[in-house]
Amino acid sequence: MTAVDYFITGDHDSARNVLAAALRSQGFEVATSPLGGWSVTRGSVSATVWLGAFAGKSNQRLEYQMQFFDYEGQLVARLNRTNGAGAMGGVIGVSRSADVFTELDQAVGSELTRLGLLANVTHHP
Incomplete structure (x- = not known):
């Protein structure tokens, strides 16, 4: 699994709204999971x-x-990509999934930084 932890300052609900907007700006849909993520x-x-x-x-x-x-x-908002992400697309799909994950990480990090909300970020291999 690959993951990125964003340590965010300020109001938690406002930060979640910023995160959702950043994800949607990259063409992603955001839905609440049963555990609150x-x-x-x-x-x-x-x-x-x-x-x-x-x-x-x-x-x-x-x-x-x-x-x-x-x-x-x-x-702390943790963005996760499982090792099999993109597997339906074969080797090319897995590689594309990794590339898109990197683009998504950069978009989220840039938006949080632009708004002065990002205190720290940690990347996990």
């Missing part, structure tokens, strides 16, 4: 099943997770 998805399952990596970057089904923690009063 988010399911972050983009693309078509059927296109990916039928076409694999040929579904293209915007149509390949990609699924990531966002979890939330409290650390000494700060909101």
Whole structure:
């Protein structure tokens, strides 16, 4: 699993709104998961099943997770990518999933930094 922890200052609800907007700006849908985190998805399952990596970057089904923690009063948002993310697209799909995850990390980090909310970030291999 690959993950990024964003340590966020300020109001937690406002920070969640900023995070959701940053994820959506990259074409992802955000849905609340049963444990209170988010399911972050983009693309078509059927296109990916039928076409694999040929579904293209915007149509390949990609699924990531966002979890939330409290650390000494700060909101910690953890963006996760499982090792099998993009596997329906074969080797190309897995590679694309990693590339899109990096782009998503940069977009989220840039927006949090721009708004002065990012206290720290930790990347996990």
